[in-house]
Amino acid sequence: MGPSMLALVQNETIKLLRRRRFLVVLLILAVLIPIFTYAQYRSVVTAQERMGTTDWRTLLQQQIVDTQNRLASSRLPEEWREFLKIRVQQQQYYLDHDINPMAPGAPTFARGFMDQAVSLFLPMIIVVLAVDLVSAEYSEGTIKLLLTRPVRRWKVLTSKYITLLLFTSLTVLMTLLLAYLISGVVFGYAGWDLPVLTGFDVTGGELVTSAVFMLPQWKYLLMQYGLGWFVCIVVGTITFMVSVLVRSAAAGMGIMMAALISGTILTQMASTWESSKYLFVVNLQLTDYLAGTLPPIKGMTLPFSLAVLSVWAVAALIVAYAVFIRRDVAS
Amino acid sequence: MGGRAVAETVLSVKGLRKTIGGRPIIHDMTFDVYAGEVFGFLGPNGAGKTTTIRMLVGLASADGGEIDIGGISLRRSFPQAIAQVGCIVENPELYKFMTGRENLEHFARMSGGIPPERIEEIVRFVDLERAIDDKVKTYSLGMRQRLGIAQALLHRPKLLILDEPTNGLDPAGIRELRQFIRRLAEEEGLAVFVSSHLLSEIEMMCDRVAIINKGRVISVGPVQDLMEQFADRVAWTFPPEAERRGRDVLSGLPFVERVWPDGEGRLYCRMDTERIGEANAALVRAGVPVLGIAAKTVTLEDLFLALTGGGGEDGAEHARTGTK
Numbered sequence: 095m096g097p098s099m100l101a102l103v104q105n106e107t108i109k110l111l112r113r114r115r116f117l118v119v120l121l122i123l124a125v126l127i128p129i130f131t132y133a134q135y136r137s138v139v140t141a142q143e144r145m146g147t148t149d150w151r152t153l154l155q156q157q158i159v160d161t162q163n164r165l166a167s168s169r170l171p172e173e174w175r176e177f178l179k180i181r182v183q184q185q186q187y188y189l190d191h192d193i194n195p196m197a198p199g200a201p202t203f204a205r206g207f208m209d210q211a212v213s214l215f216l217p218m219i220i221v222v223l224a225v226d227l228v229s230a231e232y233s234e235g236t237i238k239l240l241l242t243r244p245v246r247r248w249k250v251l252t253s254k255y256i257t258l259l260l261f262t263s264l265t266v267l268m269t270l271l272l273a274y275l276i277s278g279v280v281f282g283y284a285g286w287d288l289p290v291l292t293g294f295d296v297t298g299g300e301l302v303t304s305a306v307f308m309l310p311q312w313k314y315l316l317m318q319y320g321l322g323w324f325v326c327i328v329v330g331t332i333t334f335m336v337s338v339l340v341r342s343a344a345a346g347m348g349i350m351m352a353a354l355i356s357g358t359i360l361t362q363m364a365s366t367w368e369s370s371k372y373l374f375v376v377n378l379q380l381t382d383y384l385a386g387t388l389p390p391i392k393g394m395t396l397p398f399s400l401a402v403l404s405v406w407a408v409a410a411l412i413v414a415y416a417v418f419i420r421r422d423v424a425s
Numbered sequence: 426m427g428g429r430a431v432a433e434t435v436l437s438v439k440g441l442r443k444t445i446g447g448r449p450i451i452h453d454m455t456f457d458v459y460a461g462e463v464f465g466f467l468g469p470n471g472a473g474k475t476t477t478i479r480m481l482v483g484l485a486s487a488d489g490g491e492i493d494i495g496g497i498s499l500r501r502s503f504p505q506a507i508a509q510v511g512c513i514v515e516n517p518e519l520y521k522f523m524t525g526r527e528n529l530e531h532f533a534r535m536s537g538g539i540p541p542e543r544i545e546e547i548v549r550f551v552d553l554e555r556a557i558d559d560k561v562k563t564y565s566l567g568m569r570q571r572l573g574i575a576q577a578l579l580h581r582p583k584l585l586i587l588d589e590p591t592n593g594l595d596p597a598g599i600r601e602l603r604q605f606i607r608r609l610a611e612e613e614g615l616a617v618f619v620s621s622h623l624l625s626e627i628e629m630m631c632d633r634v635a636i637i638n639k640g641r642v643i644s645v646g647p648v649q650d651l652m653e654q655f656a657d658r659v660a661w662t663f664p665p666e667a668e669r670r671g672r673d674v675l676s677g678l679p680f681v682e683r684v685w686p687d688g689e690g691r692l693y694c695r696m697d698t699e700r701i702g703e704a705n706a707a708l709v710r711a712g713v714p715v716l717g718i719a720a721k722t723v724t725l726e727d728l729f730l731a732l733t734g735g736g737g738e739d740g741a742e743h744a745r746t747g748t749k
């Protein structure tokens with residue numbers, strides 16, 4: 095009786111591709127990654143010109159001195175001071191162990207790109223993908239075609255969700271691939287085995303290095319993109335719920351963009367409002383836990399953020415299913 | 426019509442109710458639709474036609490009552506029941522960014538177990554072979570309607586439900602659709618459920634009709650019966666002193682079935698409008714002066730007035746025959 099889930103997912107995939115959503119995502123990546131590559135290239139060149147050297151040790155040493163001078167000026171806000179202090183300690187640790195934290199190369203670029211993209215850029219791309227997945231069927235009236243066939247409603251919604259998971263994963267994969275391929279033209283394709291340090295712990299404003307260990311960069315990238323994937327799945331799931339609740343794609347887009355952008359603002363000033371750590375948008379910078387920078391609010395850890403994000407995603411799914419299954423289709 | 430007694434009941438609706446936002450919209454609706462017939466669902470704007478149809482096809486839940494399709498409960502076994510239904514609710518909604526064929530393939534996958542040859546067959550059946558590989562956004566309304574029908578018939582349903590299918594079509598399109606619907610019922614044995622707010626339309630294509638108003642079924646019966654009750658009324662106006670004689674003359678004519686006053690100085694009689702001349706000649710011969718003659722075609726408003734008891738004895742009579 096009735097169609098298989100595979101057939102339903104096939105339908106949803108065809109519609110998503112025909113609506114050109116994935117194409118738009120690829121185009122955004124293909125335009126923005128070269129821009130970031132060029133910006134990265136410029137900043138390296140400028141630094142080298144300013145210092146008159148290409149030795150990374152000298153450059154890193156100079157950066158540490160610069161930051162320490164700023165810290166001494168003492169007109170900085172307290173949170174910012176702490177953030178810089180931790181960074182200096184970390185840079186010193188890299189220097190002491192003779193590891194270049196930004197050794198040029200496509201894998202390093204991909205790592206830096208994910209650090210930058212994980213809390214706003216990638217989530218926005220996922221919103222583009224997911225925001226009208228359900229609401230378009232309502233606004234175009236085609237929901238009638240889906241709900242008057244021998245398929246239970248939960249199955250219809252599940253086929254859409256599976257399709258979203260597929261394309262979210264594909265988007266993260268394409269981000270890595272395009273970041274690597276495009277930036278490699280400028281920086282070269284080597285550097286998978288470069289050592290990267292992780293396991294930094296921040297306790298009471300001090301960097302704890304007792305648990306620090308070294309990873310080859312490819313392993314680090316795997317972990318980092320895994321966390322990025324998780325962030326994208328969570329944002330996609332929440333957008334999916336919005337798509338069920340809100341008929342208009344423009345309204346859904348507005349809601350999600352407002353949430354994501356206020357999240358970025360909050361993470362920069364949230365240390366004074368502690369309970370904001372339970373908002374999903376404050377927990378998107380997961381890759382920072384790997385890199386060992388100061389979390390936006392004291393006491394936030396990787397397991398804490400993973401838990402908060404999971405709870406949000408599960409709650410969003412429950413709301414989406416409950417509403418989709420019960421709601422009457424009006425004209 | 427004698428075959429109806431043995432025809433299968435394809436759709437059975439009992440005591441259907443729906444409340445929206447605390448306001449009862451559908452009250453206790455009951456009717457049956459049989460295989461091989463075109464069943465009209467006639468009511469004015471806002472009568473509750475679309476709301477009822479939404480419940481019949483699973484787009485809205487019923488607040489009470491039973492819907493059985495081919496003997497299977499829609500509420501308890503939704504997939505099995507709905508698998509026998511093809512429908513177009515309000516407008517034929519299609520994916521405009523896909524071709525006609527892709528739309529049909531999408532729909533086939535939603536239904537399950539439809540061989541590719543069936544798509545070819547249905548495209549030929551609705552005569553869309555030339556445009557089937559064009560994007561639907563390039564289609565005219567008539568073509569969309571035909572693709573919608575192809576979609577509704579693709580999985581060989583027993584019951585076809587169409588909500589105001591002639592909306593927006595030109596007269597030629599309407600005629601074509603009407604013939605198409607008749608053919609489906611007569612040749613393919615489908616039960617076709619058609620809603621409309623136009624009496625003339627229902628008269629031309631339906632076998633039986635349910636008349637609904639304000640969410641209630643007012644009467645269910647063969648269209649023939651309904652039309653016989655109401656068709657061909659002629660209103661005669663006489664000077665007051667001649668009214669009695671006029672009535673006697675008209676009553677005496679063999680082709681006049683019944684004569685009754687409308688209470689405003691006019692006499693109504695039920696007769697073939699083509700014989701007005703003959704009746705007039707008879708009156709003239711009897712020396713009865715005639716001030717005015719008007720052939721009345723029945724409008725839906727007249728019908729409701731009559732059926733809900735506002736139209737005097739005539740309505741009461743039909744209401745009785747209708748609920749038998």
Ligand SMILES: Nc1ncnc2c1ncn2[C@@H]1O[C@H](COP(=O)(O)OP(=O)(O)OP(=O)(O)O)[C@@H](O)[C@H]1O
Pocket residue numbers: 424445446450468469470471472473474475476477622
């Ligand atoms: N979602 C809704 N919320 C509130 N009222 C509704 C809703 N849907 C329908 N109604 C009301 O129910 C009544 C019946 O509406 P329905 O659309 O079923 O009528 P209809 O017979 O199809 O009319 P039409 O010929 O205009 O299509 C109307 O009075 C309408 O206002």
Ligand SMILES: [Mg+2]
Pocket residue numbers: 474475476588589
């Ligand atoms: Mg309607």
